[in-house]
Amino acid sequence: MIPPIVEDTIVYSSVLILLSLGLTLTYMTTKVPNFAHATISIVGSYVTLTVLVLSLISLAREALISQADSQSFYRLIKSFSFAPLHYALFMALGFLLGSLIGVAQYKLVLKPLSQRGANVVQLMIATIAVDMFLLSMLNIYADKLLEYVVSKANELSSIAGFKVNLGVQTRDFILYSYDYSKTLGTQRLVMIAPVMAADLLVALSFVLYRTKLGVALRASIENPSLASTLGVNVDKMYTLAWALSLGLAGLAGSLIPLKYLVNPSTGQLFVLSIFAASILGGLNSLAGAVIGGVLIACFEIPVFNYLSSHLGISSAYRTVIPLLAMALTLLFIPRGVAGLNWKKLFSRVRR
Amino acid sequence: MPVEQAYSFLLSILFYMGIYTIVVISLNMEAGYMGLPNFGKMMGVAAGAFTTSFFTWRLAMYLHNRLTGEPIVYSDYVRENAMIVSRINEWLSASPGISLFLLLVTLIASLAIGAVIGYIASYPAIRLREDYLGITLLAMAEVIRVIGYNYKPIAGGTLGMQVPDLFRWAGQHRFSASVLIIVAIALIVYLVYQRMLSTPFGRVLRAIRDDEEAVSSLGRDIVAYRKRVISAGTATAALAGALYALYTGSVIATAYDRVTWTFWPWVMMMLGGAGNNVGVLLGVGVFVIARTTIYTYKNMLEAYVPFNVVWLDYLLLSVTIIAILMLRPQGILPEKPIRTVKPLIRQNEST
Numbered sequence: 001m002i003p004p005i006v007e008d009t010i011v012y013s014s015v016l017i018l019l020s021l022g023l024t025l026t027y028m029t030t031k032v033p034n035f036a037h038a039t040i041s042i043v044g045s046y047v048t049l050t051v052l053v054l055s056l057i058s059l060a061r062e063a064l065i066s067q068a069d070s071q072s073f074y075r076l077i078k079s080f081s082f083a084p085l086h087y088a089l090f091m092a093l094g095f096l097l098g099s100l101i102g103v104a105q106y107k108l109v110l111k112p113l114s115q116r117g118a119n120v121v122q123l124m125i126a127t128i129a130v131d132m133f134l135l136s137m138l139n140i141y142a143d144k145l146l147e148y149v150v151s152k153a154n155e156l157s158s159i160a161g162f163k164v165n166l167g168v169q170t171r172d173f174i175l176y177s178y179d180y181s182k183t184l185g186t187q188r189l190v191m192i193a194p195v196m197a198a199d200l201l202v203a204l205s206f207v208l209y210r211t212k213l214g215v216a217l218r219a220s221i222e223n224p225s226l227a228s229t230l231g232v233n234v235d236k237m238y239t240l241a242w243a244l245s246l247g248l249a250g251l252a253g254s255l256i257p258l259k260y261l262v263n264p265s266t267g268q269l270f271v272l273s274i275f276a277a278s279i280l281g282g283l284n285s286l287a288g289a290v291i292g293g294v295l296i297a298c299f300e301i302p303v304f305n306y307l308s309s310h311l312g313i314s315s316a317y318r319t320v321i322p323l324l325a326m327a328l329t330l331l332f333i334p335r336g337v338a339g340l341n342w343k344k345l346f347s348r349v350r351r
Numbered sequence: 352m353p354v355e356q357a358y359s360f361l362l363s364i365l366f367y368m369g370i371y372t373i374v375v376i377s378l379n380m381e382a383g384y385m386g387l388p389n390f391g392k393m394m395g396v397a398a399g400a401f402t403t404s405f406f407t408w409r410l411a412m413y414l415h416n417r418l419t420g421e422p423i424v425y426s427d428y429v430r431e432n433a434m435i436v437s438r439i440n441e442w443l444s445a446s447p448g449i450s451l452f453l454l455l456v457t458l459i460a461s462l463a464i465g466a467v468i469g470y471i472a473s474y475p476a477i478r479l480r481e482d483y484l485g486i487t488l489l490a491m492a493e494v495i496r497v498i499g500y501n502y503k504p505i506a507g508g509t510l511g512m513q514v515p516d517l518f519r520w521a522g523q524h525r526f527s528a529s530v531l532i533i534v535a536i537a538l539i540v541y542l543v544y545q546r547m548l549s550t551p552f553g554r555v556l557r558a559i560r561d562d563e564e565a566v567s568s569l570g571r572d573i574v575a576y577r578k579r580v581i582s583a584g585t586a587t588a589a590l591a592g593a594l595y596a597l598y599t600g601s602v603i604a605t606a607y608d609r610v611t612w613t614f615w616p617w618v619m620m621m622l623g624g625a626g627n628n629v630g631v632l633l634g635v636g637v638f639v640i641a642r643t644t645i646y647t648y649k650n651m652l653e654a655y656v657p658f659n660v661v662w663l664d665y666l667l668l669s670v671t672i673i674a675i676l677m678l679r680p681q682g683i684l685p686e687k688p689i690r691t692v693k694p695l696i697r698q699n700e701s702t
Binding site for chain 1: 388487501659677
């Protein structure tokens with residue numbers, strides 16, 4: 001049996017790795033910190049919710065067609081749990097939708113702006129505008145989805161002859177119970193999140209370091225003008241990087257509601273942890289982003305848990321922890337963990 | 352529209368114009384003149400509001416107890432804050448002198464606290480590139496809000512806190528008098544900034560924005576300028592926060608969010624014309640009138656908008672800012688070349 005705090009750390013660091021990896025990759029290409037990154041991942045969370053809603057409705061309809069009474073109906077609804085197909089579906093859709101939004105953000109907003117000679121500050125405010133846009137879209141979607149759920153429930157009620165309630169919320173929702181597995185004795189997410197993160201890391205490093213495409217992508221990041229003289233389509237490579245990064249964000253986001261409370265503005269707080277992880281990793285190194293993600297997760301969960309239980313700090317101050325880590329990183333190792341010269345450090349310690 | 356309603360409409364426009372003029376004019380010094388991406392503008396406003404909620408009623412109570420000789424008895428100052436404030440208000444309504452004294456002390460205290468907080472918040476990243484500084488300021492603003500929300504003595508936590516009414520002596524003209532004072536202060540701030548930024552100081556800021564290396568080669572310490580600007584800017588925003596809190600009569604940490612006090616000021620600045628104070632005034636005017644009109648006629652709009660009108664605002668603003676960046680990044684009134692006395696003298700010499 002794994003203690004809950006370890007589970008929490010594993011899941012949180014896997015999610016954070018996927019998110020900070022993407023943020024770092026987009027930063028490396030366009031040199032703009034994307035403030036909309038976390039909100040795009042919340043789009044993935046709503047994909048999961050939508051998959052849940054649709055499956056619940058079809059389940060309910062089937063149950064009512066076979067003329068279940070209210071007791072057995074609610075037992076069926078309560079015992080609903082995600083099947084492997086559901087996981088595959090919402091992760092794939094989350095990835096797809098995330099990458100679509102990423103490409104749109106790059107192609108429709110950031111690229112035209114930088115072609116017009118916008119400076120970094122202007123590009124940053126543009127990403128905040130995109131964040132705001134998506135935030136309002138998510139809110140509108142949450143309203144519409146709730147309307148849909150209510151109307152479907154009413155429709156089903158008239159078929160059933162009793163009041164049907166699907167027990168779905170579209171704000172402040174957590175899908176823990178649909179992910180719980182009796183055989184595991186815990187959530188499936190505890191297995192899925194680290195496995196997904198590890199697989200995607202292996203796949204990404206394979207693509208980046210073992211394929212021609214990866215070489216072209218890295219070349220466009222390192223030296224765009226040289227890469228383009230060698231026949232690399234830099235714009236295509238950047239588009240690919242944005243698609244990949246925000247795809248990862250969407251995928252990570254699709255897993256978030258399985259363990260954490262989500263509402264449309266969850267991204268606004270999440271973004272701080274992601275930035276902290278990326279900055280701790282140096283903002284310019286993918287390996288650094290991974291290390292940063294793990295470290296921030298450790299600071300936020302086990303370390304902070306220790307502090308709050310031994311020093312009596314209220315758990316509400318958890319948000320401050322990643323920011324403290326970020327501030328200390330900027331003060332003492334502004335190039336992040338990846339920028340440290342480890343050999344020199346070790347030799348100094350040995351002496 | 353009846354006269355009274357029109358009057359209150361006008362009053363609310365003037366109020367928001369006054370408050371936002373103070374915020375945006377200081378943002379313009381930071382971002383428009385110096386190119387310093389202050390994405391934590393709400394930090395200053397929140398600092399001012401929290402200073403007011405923490406400090407003003409305590410001072411007022413102290414004065415009340417000393418001057419009237421009837422000390423206010425209480426056991427839990429956070430929970431009984433409404434009772435205490437209403438007793439203070441009764442006493443203050445008959446003493447305009449003390450009210451104005453308290454107003455002055457509150458404003459000075461907010462300026463001081465704002466300057467200190469701006470300095471501390473920007474310290475970790477003040478030597479780094481502007482994107483790091485932007486991320487840090489955004490994050491630090493969130494820290495201030497989290498602390499204000501969770502540490503009860505500052506702003507009463509989730510319940511918020513009442514603030515002594517320092518304009519009550521005006522009786523039925525309370526709102527007109529307070530708006531008059533706010534507009535007067537905004538005017539003073541505007542004139543001070545206009546004057547300050549047309550000195551060599553303002554020209555150095557623009558030069559830093561345009562070419563940091565050239566400026567530092569001429570012996571100007573860029574970090575020192577950044578520190579000075581961010582402290583002054585945050586202090587000025589704190590002034591607005593204090594005035595906002597005093598006008599509305601209460602402070603709650605959730606009211607100081609990233610959208611209202613960071614994003615909107617940015618939109619106003621970019622709309623009017625970054626780096627041009629007259630343009631900023633125009634931007635504030637256009638924005639406030641448009642928003643107040645939308646807000647007032649919300650119910651009428653509801654028939655035409657297929658979703659909750661609250662989100663219309665967000666959508667319009669995010670689209671507006673991207674449109675401004677694409678089509679007219681210099682704003683309605685672009686920055687003008689600097690007017691100096693020197694060329695005139697040189698002309699006289701040559702003739």
